[in-house]
Amino acid sequence: MFAARYEPGRKSLIVQDIPTPELRPHEVLLKIQAAGICHSDLHVLDGEVPFPNSFTMGHEGCGQLVEKASEAPADLKIGGTYAVHGPNPCGNCVYCRTGHDNLCNDPGRSWIGLGEDGAYADYLKVAARNVVEVPAGVSPAVAAVATDAVLTPYHAMKTLANIRMEQTVLVLGLGGLGSNGVQIALALGAYVIASDIRDSSLELARTLGAHEVVHAQELDGKVKGKKIDVVADFVGRESTFTQAQMLVRPGGIILLIGLGASNVPLATVAAAGSEIRVQGSFWGTSVELGELLRHIADGKIRPEVETGNLEDVSNWLEELRSGKVRSRMALVPKVA
Ligand SMILES: [Zn+2]
Ligand SMILES: [Zn+2]
Incomplete structure (x- = not known):
């Protein structure tokens, strides 16, 4: 079968013809219908996050279940469409057993x-426990990007920050994840202020229904003094993280979602004095993935997605690198 693979030390994927995987107990086989591409792939290929072994890339998957091991649960349906929970948790460790399977630290996987x-x-x-059924009406392309580009802001905003009605949320950075973040905050009932440096992104936030849309350079003047309960920083650079500290209310939460810089400064005296909480976040749980696919099926969240051919994945990753992908991109196989 076709596979685009990472090889340690190589800066681009290598396309290979490899055997179709054989199932071990408790596994299922998906025929890939869509695979999202992500900046994390570029970080890996650039050597910033090195792996010692070679593997087929693609952590945002959705496919049709075509085979399952006899031990796999009976309710998994041959022919059904399933999204893949990328963290690939073990199901047995203390994090998995307490509903935090995004934090699974089992060394065996x-x-x-x-x-x-x-x-x-x-x-x-994939292990049968790590697929989530895609509801009718949700396309494989949308389900694929949901597994990361929607799940990550959903986990941060709904679970970690517990955003709810009557709260005011400021979203900094309106790329693929941030524009989904605007929709999630709106779906949770919050008053949403959206900010970016790009006029086209501000326009998008307006069409998504943000209550206020403010250019990043005008943010301090226009927003200061408003009681902002949660600042969701989808950029994670010094400029946005500093703005977040200035604008969040005392006792409020800064969600650190974007990781644009490896270090950002924290004004310790001000943060202590106003009891600001800085909340890290990582991906999302399998339960949340199921929830948000239902929100998407209900039309409460409508992820933007562009599509291309899966066989051209290396070219699409270069397009992503050069900033030509406007929202999020899911690659689909050519129809045979
Ligand atoms: Zn990703
Ligand atoms: Zn685990």
Whole structure:
């Protein structure tokens, strides 16, 4: 089968013809219908996050279940469409057993498409517990990007920050994740202020229904003094993180979602004096993935997605690198 693979030390994917995976107990085989591409792939290929082994890339997968091991749960349907929970949790460790399976630290497994074989292939095998059924009406392309680009802001905003009605949320950075973040905050009932440096992104936020849209350079003057309960920083650079500290209300939360810089400064005296909480976040849980797919099916969240051919994944990753992908991109196999 076709597979686009990471090789340690190589800066681009290598396309190979490899055997279709054989199932071990408790696994299922998906025929890939869509695979999202992500900046994390570029960080890995650039050597910033090195892996010692080679593997098929692609951590945002969705496919049709075509085979399952006899031990796999009876309710998984042959022919059904399933999204892959990329963290690939073990199901047994204390994090998995307490509902925090995004934090699974079992040393025996790694993430799908980031250490373990992923979705840039004709087929993907995965532990049966790590697939989530895609509801009718949600396309494989949307489900694929939902597994990361929607799940990550959903986990941060709904679960970690507990955003709810009557709260005011400031979203900094309106790229693929941030524009989904605007929709999630609106779906949770919040008053949403959206900010970016790009006029086209501000226009998008307006069409998504943000209550206020403010250019980043005008933010301090226009927003200061408003009681902002949560600042969701989808950029994670010094400029946005500093703005977040100035604008969040005492006792409020700064969600650190974007990781644009490896270090950002924290004004310790001010942060202590106003009891600001800085909340890190990582991906999302399998339960949340199921929830948000239902929100998408209900039309409460409508992720923007562009599509291209899966076989051209290397070219699309270069397009992503050069900033030509406007929202999020899911690659689909050519129709045979
Ligand atoms: Zn990703
Ligand atoms: Zn675990």
